[in-house]
Amino acid sequence: MKNQKIREIKEFGDFQTPSDLALQITGLIQNRGINPSTIIEPTCGTGSFIFSALETFPNAEIIGMDINRDYIEIIKKKLDQSEINIKVDVKQADFFQINWKKQIDSLQKPILIIGNPPWITSAEMTVLNGQNLPIKTNIHKFSGLDAKTGKSNFDIAEWIIINLLESFNGYDGILAMLCKNSVARKVLTYCNNNKLMVSGASMYSIDAKKYFQAAVDACLFTCDLKPDSYNYSCRIYKTLESKNPIQVIGFANGELIANVSIYQKWKHLQGQSQYTWRSGIKHDCSKVMELAKKEGFLFNGFNEQVLIEEEYLYPMYKSSDIANNRLDDIRRWMIVPQKYIGEETSVIKDKSPLTWDYLNKHSKRLDSRASSIYKNRPRFSIFGVGKYSFSLWKIAVSGLYKQVIFRLIRPYKDKPVVLDDTCYLIPANSFEEAVLLYTLLNHPVVKEFYTSFIHWDAKRPIQKRILQYLDFKKACDEIGHKMILNLAFENFPLANFEKMEETLSHFS
Numbered sequence: 001m002k003n004q005k006i007r008e009i010k011e012f013g014d015f016q017t018p019s020d021l022a023l024q025i026t027g028l029i030q031n032r033g034i035n036p037s038t039i040i041e042p043t044c045g046t047g048s049f050i051f052s053a054l055e056t057f058p059n060a061e062i063i064g065m066d067i068n069r070d071y072i073e074i075i076k077k078k079l080d081q082s083e084i085n086i087k088v089d090v091k092q093a094d095f096f097q098i099n100w101k102k103q104i105d106s107l108q109k110p111i112l113i114i115g116n117p118p119w120i121t122s123a124e125m126t127v128l129n130g131q132n133l134p135i136k137t138n139i140h141k142f143s144g145l146d147a148k149t150g151k152s153n154f155d156i157a158e159w160i161i162i163n164l165l166e167s168f169n170g171y172d173g174i175l176a177m178l179c180k181n182s183v184a185r186k187v188l189t190y191c192n193n194n195k196l197m198v199s200g201a202s203m204y205s206i207d208a209k210k211y212f213q214a215a216v217d218a219c220l221f222t223c224d225l226k227p228d229s230y231n232y233s234c235r236i237y238k239t240l241e242s243k244n245p246i247q248v249i250g251f252a253n254g255e256l257i258a259n260v261s262i263y264q265k266w267k268h269l270q271g272q273s274q275y276t277w278r279s280g281i282k283h284d285c286s287k288v289m290e291l292a293k294k295e296g297f298l299f300n301g302f303n304e305q306v307l308i309e310e311e312y313l314y315p316m317y318k319s320s321d322i323a324n325n326r327l328d329d330i331r332r333w334m335i336v337p338q339k340y341i342g343e344e345t346s347v348i349k350d351k352s353p354l355t356w357d358y359l360n361k362h363s364k365r366l367d368s369r370a371s372s373i374y375k376n377r378p379r380f381s382i383f384g385v386g387k388y389s390f391s392l393w394k395i396a397v398s399g400l401y402k403q404v405i406f407r408l409i410r411p412y413k414d415k416p417v418v419l420d421d422t423c424y425l426i427p428a429n430s431f432e433e434a435v436l437l438y439t440l441l442n443h444p445v446v447k448e449f450y451t452s453f454i455h456w457d458a459k460r461p462i463q464k465r466i467l468q469y470l471d472f473k474k475a476c477d478e479i480g481h482k483m484i485l486n487l488a489f490e491n492f493p494l495a496n497f498e499k500m501e502e503t504l505s506h507f508s
């Protein structure tokens with residue numbers, strides 16, 4: 001396929017739904033007792049959902065549109081051939097130019113909004129230099145650092161679904177759309193935050209690899225629309241055929257809980273955390289800043305041998321080391337040019353001239369790091385650095401892996417081990433404090449508490465915000481101080497028992 005065609009397919013999210021899948025979906029909606037008077041397919045493509053809707057709901061009026069004129073012609077031709085064009089109105093239109101609110105009053109209710117909007121993010125669109133975007137983009141109203149670090153990136157499907165739900169707010173009907181699971185959760189969060197009228201939702205997992213050759217967790221997302229209803233709980237089904245949900249997700253204190261029943265069991269442990277979780281170090285230039293040791297020599301990501309002073313060099317673990325418990329040996333070192341955010345770096349020149357020369361040699365890469373957080377900062381700046389980064393003892397967890405396992409990080413040859421920015425950590429003041437934190441956090445009660453918040457198919461399932469929810473005092477009281485001490489001593493007999501007792505007493 002020509003590059004231009006591939007680019008267009010990506011820009012317009014042009015992956016047509018197979019007709020058997022579309023038919024299964026309209027059948028599912030019918031089986032839920034829904035009988036729509038009007039059906040809207042806002043990005044109808046070649047019409048899989050239009051034709052499945054015609055078959056399943058022969059009495060409904062159907063409205064379809066797509067930006068691609070050729071697709072509309074294909075549908076019209078097909079309709080002409082089948083002689084069933086009486087109630088089907090299809091036209092070429094750009095979703096972003098339509099004022100949906102204006103058209104609603106004239107439509108017969110209940111309404112079924114169905115389809116499969118483009119699965120592409122605004123950031124991917126920018127890379128493609130694509131124009132298929134709404135004018136107003138910051139839908140979740142992110143500002144400052146969140147916007148700069150990419151939280152303002154959104155899916156086109158997310159924007160389309162939110163726009164539809166806002167336009168149809170207060171009307172009777174159902175929205176049923178294929179989308180990524182992450183999109184469905186963001187839409188639900190938007191509904192909850194903006195109190196849209198919704199009387200429940202569902203996510204039915206689909207095999208995106210099989211139907212769309214997409215390596216992503218996706219679903220049929222349904223949202224029941226009902227005037228004066230504000231129920232944002234969402235049933236999760238394993239497949240389109242499943243009769244019973246495997247779990248229910250829903251909101252508590254503004255957070256989308258991943259498992260409401262487990263959360264109910266442990267929600268009394270939620271509160272003010274006595275510890276502050278921190279991120280590992282962010283430098284966005286691993287080829288320069290991370291060095292691997294081979295036969296006693298350090299090499300950077302370009303396989304160049306690097307000879308620099310010890311001063312700014314720290315042993316490090318990556319997320320994979322933390323997740324796979326590869327803590328017995330140090331495989332990598334990180335150049336850490338600052339002790340705190342914004343620290344002047346020009347002092348490196350006198351303190352460690354070889355390190356300064358090395359950083360300057362690679363200054364082109366370091367100076368051109370894309371993220372705007374590095375702009376107007378001292379040269380070679382890093383983020384996620386502070387006193388905590390240099391604590392000798394730490395408790396760490398990887399944010400990327402599908403497991404809640406906390407590791408105890410020890411110093412390496414009297415130097416603190418630093419972590420990459422996909423890890424989270426708590427600094428501990430002593431070995432004994434680290435042992436206690438390790439024991440408490442790895443206790444099944446705490447793991448279950450955290451699990452209730454974690455959406456495992458998210459890009460970064462474990463997040464700092466979630467870690468911060470645990471009230472350590474309440475967790476200690478739940479498990480019992482004696483139990484924690486015994487478990488800690490059993491696993492770490494070298495720890496000083498009295499010191500642990502002392503430290504733990506501060507928890508109550």
Ligand SMILES: C[S@@+](CC[C@H](N)C(=O)[O-])C[C@H]1O[C@@H](n2cnc3c(N)ncnc32)[C@H](O)[C@@H]1O
Binds near residue numbers: 093132
């Ligand atoms: C994932 S395909 C799905 C097509 C169809 N809904 C289906 O399920 O088979 C996305 C469709 O959105 C259309 N599209 C992309 N951007 C659009 C826009 N701004 N307005 C209307 N349609 C658009 C594309 O042409 C494409 O047909």
